[in-house]
Amino acid sequence: MPLIVLWDIDHTLIENSGVSKEIYAAAFKDLTGRAAVHPARTEGRTDRLILAGMFRDQGEEPPAWESIQPVLEAAGAAREADLARRGRALPGAREALAAVAAEPGMISSVLTGNVRANAQVKLRAFGLDGQVDMECGAYGADAADRADLVDVARARVRAAHGTPADTPAVLIGDTPRDVQAALVSGAHVVAVASGVHSADELREAGASVVLADLTDVAALMRHLRSLAHAAR
Structure with a gap:
């Protein structure tokens, strides 16, 4: 079988080495224009839950996932070199x-x-x-x-x-x-x-x-x- x-x-x-949380922080800032006060909570959650939780932790309702995903992908692509260097x-x-x-x-x-x-x-x-x-x-x-x-x-x-x-x-x-x-x-x-x-x-x-x-x-x-x- x-x-x-x-x-x-x-x-x-x-x-x-912390790059993941930097990706989420960058995506949040790109979406809202301001830095998050509370960092992303990960520990095995999916990106859908992580970003939704991150917005709610800052006292905001999350935007539609369709708005979040391309910004999250851009934040990840921008940090590949950092990840290779630090991770x-x-x-x-x-x-x-x-x-x-x-x-x-x-x-x-x-x-x-x-x-x-x-x-x-x-x-x-x-x-x-x-x-x-x-x-x-x-x-x-x-x-x-x-x-x-x-x-x-x-x-x-x-x-x-x-x-x-x-x-x-x-x-x-x-x-x-x-x-x-x-x-x-x-x-x-x-x-x-x-x-x-x-x-x-x-x-x-x-x-x-x-x-x-x-x-x-x-x-x-x-x-x-x-x-x-x-x-x-």
Whole structure:
């Protein structure tokens, strides 16, 4: 049975070193003409929720998403060089992506709260974008709730690769929201304690498999192969 592998980006594959929050701050300023007093609250939220919450934290109603998205994308594109200079690919990320990409039957893409253009910026800044099928990913413009993104990705993979409707999916991410999105949508999850959430917090959220980071690629691949094998 094929296996759909969906990677979170920030704090799972890359460390953005504060650039993400600068992107949101710049988008807010471009939309309103003034600097935000309260910074964006992220922690696994989608861009739709992050920007809506940012506006409300400043005491304002958010504009229509159709007004926000192009401004957010422009802010992300303007900071790619900053991201490449200040950020980094996390330990094991490059090797783990390459291993999954090379594995027969595994379809590797992303499930991220970022809009697609900014997801591309973040992966391209570290040369990671060629290791995943970006066309099949699910992004922050696709839904407000992260759990809803799982079915978006499943549908895109099915359309592109002709996979069966019951093809298993696994989310790899660093926040309780990643864990909850997998549990709610019937996907598997590999939690990675490479962000602000501890291994204990991720287990408490419901993850049965928690890694300190992605450096043990062999162990990760054994687990992913076991998921594909169990679905046969």
